[in-house]
Amino acid sequence: MKELLQNVYKRRSVRRYSEQKLTDEELAKVEEYLHELKPLIADIKVEFQIVPCSETNCKFNAEYCLLVYSEEKNLWLTNVGYMLEQWDLYLTSLNIGVCWYGMGKVEDERQCDLEYAIMLSFGKCDPSLFRNGDYDFNRVQANDFWKGMTDARLGEIVRLAPSAVNSQPWRVEQADNKLNVYRQKGKVPILSNQLFKHWNKVDMGIFLCFLDIALENEGYTYTRTLGSESDEGKRVLIAEYVLDAK
Ligand SMILES: Cc1cc2nc3c(=O)[nH]c(=O)nc-3n(C[C@H](O)[C@H](O)[C@H](O)COP(=O)(O)O)c2cc1C
Known part of the structure; x- marks a missing residue:
């Protein structure tokens, strides 16, 4: 990829x-x-x-x-x-x-x-x-959704992922070589919750695609364990990545 x-x-x-x-x-x-x-x-x-x-x-x-x-x-x-x-x-x-x-x-x-x-x-x-570079993107900064980031180059790539109504529902928590990727649940007043939830689950896959492209390009290998699509709680663990030592 x-x-x-x-x-x-x-x-x-x-x-x-x-x-x-x-x-x-x-x-x-x-x-x-x-x-x-x-x-x-x-x-x-x-x-x-x-x-x-x-x-x-x-x-x-x-x-x-x-x-x-x-x-x-x-x-x-x-x-x-x-x-x-x-x-x-x-x-x-x-x-x-x-x-x-x-x-x-x-x-x-x-x-x-x-x-x-x-x-x-x-x-x-x-x-x-089409765009010509990493400007001209209406996105939050990587630090706003990725806590404990140790490699800013990864954040600069994944923050560009597209999402439904540009909701950017992803959150990442990093501790050393371990990344936990979450779907943050939210609402859009004009949309039914059901529809928004459906789209945000697709968004999380888009994010993981960007994350894998970023990790591969920056020379990381990893083990990924997937979570669930449960709707319990305010945020849902989608995947855990353990990065190998470079
Ligand atoms: C799951 C998903 C559903 C989307 N649905 C629509 C849609 O129904 N209509 C639309 O105009 N854009 C739709 N979009 C496009 C988003 O609004 C767009 O990706 C986002 O605003 C970011 O802009 P960009 O893709 O130009 O970078 C959708 C995007 C995703 C990921």
């Missing part, structure tokens, strides 16, 4: 698409990459469908939407976030615009025993929409 780092500084949510269509070759690459995504949890079945955006409730003028379906197991939405963020970054490398679309709805929420998780719009866009 290391190779995705440069796209971390380039990606943004693309909500305005061009009239131009993806070429057959581009579409083939986009589909092939779906089979290369690294799962967070290997035994959760995930399937994808690419449909014309006009056949969904997505309000953007994108050419397509990707519908994501998954088995409903512990951390299934976090797994979806982890996988599809790699796809978001890969499409960015091809100058194809993407936007996570939590407001998406499908007629059949269940398909062949899999549950609808989320959709992402994608299509050609003006390449000038």
